[in-house]
Amino acid sequence: MDAKNMDTKITKKDLNKVVLRGVLLQLSWNFERMQALGYCYTILPILKKIYKNNPEGLKKAVQRNLEFFNTNPFMAAPIMGITLPMEEKLATDKTIDPTSISAIKIAMMGPLAGIGDSLFWFTILPICAGIGVSLSKGGNILGPIAFLILWNIPNLAVRYFGVTKGYELGTNLIGEITGGSVMQRITNATTIVGLMVLGVMTATMVNVPLNLTIGKGSQAMTLQAIFDGIMPNLIPLGITYLVYRLIKKGKSVTKILFGIIIVAILGAVIGIF
């Protein structure tokens, strides 16, 4: 390894730069190529370094990394980590076909978006937020603080280790994850945890207080008591399931939000609530 090669070798410091710049991944998110510019921006210092003596190669690499890219923002880290050794190899000995780097980016961004979304947005975030909310009863500052700490452990871990460990594993991990059923198993497991937590939140966090009384005198029975007699939390479950069906049928969330507000107001005017 002579001095010239050392000059263009990716170091730990360079990878840390990628971790830091990755924070700004979606600053220029747009409908045309989504995270493309952010991706290129994030790995630009590394491209500049490995193509130090080859401006034409650098130009090609930058243009290639301005192609469409979009994934779960946390999962961009491992994709960068895994493809950077390939970029390095391409720059040093050209034994890699540049189109294969693009192919791997595309192959990984879709499935990892699915895993990242179900893991971060639909499992970890609801759990952390649920804990934060339950601790902040009565305006307790502990709630927001607990949420920030719990949430940032996995956030920072994936951002940092995604790039550094991803770089270490390089191309090996790609075969391991996309080849076998490992990814499918991870998706199933996180979906189970997500669904069960969602069931709890439906039962405990949706509130529909019915105020209507049926009958008179000692025969009087509140509507709430009747529904509770069938099953407690029946109405929260029903509303949540109805919303789910409506969204699945393609109704817009905005319309559903306004629909619920209108129903609630009408109900209050009539005196159901």
Next chain:
Amino acid sequence: MLLKAILITIVAWLLSLEYMNGHFGFSRPLVAATIIGALLGDIKTGIIVGSSLQLIFMGISGVGAAVPPDAIIGTVIATAFSILAHQNVEVSLSLAVPVAVASQALDIFARTATTGLMHMADKAAEEERYNKLELAHYLGGLVIFARVAIIVFPAIYFGVGAVENLISFIPASVLKGLEVAGGMLPAVGFGMLLTMLDVKKLKPFYFIGFAFATFGNFSLIGVTVVSCCVALLFDYFSKDQKTPDNVKKSSDDNLDELMNN
């Protein structure tokens, strides 16, 4: 009020940047409302409004290409109204929803406008001017400032008084209705999450979680512990029965959906 409006506009901008970049959690309603509360001198109200809004916006995250109703702007406005106009939390919550939707419409416009920066970057790469490419990326932050300032500044500067007057005209039953809506709206977030976790075969686990909480009075953390064990057992047994092909088929649909969103 001018200073407060400027201050809140800037904070709303920073939170909006953080919502898309970094995801450290500051822009989640629980924390964002706490920050706005602290700035306006009523941190306790901030936390209370924040924890209610957190539930409503729970299922609303940027997934794929979908642009969600703007939880941050909704949170900022609701918290500011709660504190500045001494409004009760539920009414502020309902005010937040239309603002979040208006902000969403503007966001779609802004994300389309940002396409121009993409072309600026293409040109910079062609000219091998990489500082200009980085500048194009940073300018995205300015586009976000523009779309945040258009909504937040007037809402705070002119809005609180106007909203106060408006509320005095609203009949009590409508206010009660808005309060009820505040309790029902978390169902929207949960309904959205359900469509994201839409694996037919795994659907019973949702009802298992529901039953644990309804009949067993399990806490969220309790069910999380149980669900992790269940997930591990499920993984173990489905591997044992050699059915990964079936599993793959049913939930590939789900993944495809997520990817196409």
